[in-house]
Amino acid sequence: AQKVTQAQTEISVVEKEDVTLDCVYETRDTTYYLFWYKQPPSGELVFLIRRNSFDEQNEISGRYSWNFQKSTSSFNFTITASQVVDSAVYFCALTPSSNDYKLSFGAGTTVTVRA
Amino acid sequence: DAGVIQSPRHEVTEMGQEVTLRCKPISGHNSLFWYRQTMMRGLELLIYFNNNVPIDDSGMPEDRFSAKMPNASFSTLKIQPSEPRDSAVYFCASSPPAGGPETQYFGPGTRLLVL
Numbered sequence: 001a002q003k004v005t006q007a008q009t010e011i012s013v014v015e016k017e018d019v020t021l022d023c024v025y026e027t028r029d030t031t032y033y034l035f036w037y038k039q040p041p042s043g044e045l046v047f048l049i050r051r052n053s054f055d056e057q058n059e060i061s062g063r064y065s066w067n068f069q070k071s072t073s074s075f076n077f078t079i080t081a082s083q084v085v086d087s088a089v090y091f092c093a094l095t096p097s098s099n100d101y102k103l104s105f106g107a108g109t110t111v112t113v114r115a
Numbered sequence: 116d117a118g119v120i121q122s123p124r125h126e127v128t129e130m131g132q133e134v135t136l137r138c139k140p141i142s143g144h145n146s147l148f149w150y151r152q153t154m155m156r157g158l159e160l161l162i163y164f165n166n167n168v169p170i171d172d173s174g175m176p177e178d179r180f181s182a183k184m185p186n187a188s189f190s191t192l193k194i195q196p197s198e199p200r201d202s203a204v205y206f207c208a209s210s211p212p213a214g215g216p217e218t219q220y221f222g223p224g225t226r227l228l229v230l
Binding site: 035037042043044045046047050091100101102103105106107108 | 146148158163165170171206217218219220221222223224226
């Protein structure tokens with residue numbers, strides 16, 4: 001069975017601060033895929049990133065960066081110089097290669113960026 | 116390019132009524148998913164179709180729920196009779212054909228309220 005834990009329920013920051021969202025996962029599969037999705041107040045789920053378990057390179061995309069550490073089963077997400085538009089619920093998710101359509105979502109972290 | 120299209124965006128109905136939610140996946144995608152999001156249970160996979168065939172419906176709550184995919188460009192999720200506890204946001208997602216797990220792209224969701 002897979003499990004994704006996002007221990008932070010809510011994070012509130014002032015604009016321009018950095019914010020890091022934690023994601024810890026459990027799986028018995030040796031090959032798996034990790035995702036981050038953003039759910040803004042409008043409600044849709046927006047795909048942000050997908051990583052394969054065999055690729056531990058960190059990734060940066062604009063103000064977003066992701067730190068994947070297999071040794072600690074973590075896939076953390078950092079927003080640099082946060083903006084009000086970053087206010088949303090962020091979900092970490094995992095799917096194992098053995099059952100590759102079963103996305104297991106974490107409970108989500110609500111990020112509020114204040115002007 | 117059009118994303119996943121869902122209708123209606125909002126639905127308010129009375130207990131006992133039939134509810135039909137509709138989804139048009141992204142053109143060329145051959146996998147379709149229905150999810151339900153509630154505060155208590157988070158995001159749950161209800162059913163997964165591949166090439167219009169239901170592959171996994173183990174997440175469908177009970178016999179009151181049914182889903183169909185008559186062709187590659189259309190799917191419905193029906194609740195009959197509806198109950199207040201069915202109130203939730205229902206998401207449809209689709210993913211392209213691939214040899215392994217592929218990113219699921221979500222529609223805007225249907226917000227259902229059963230009174």
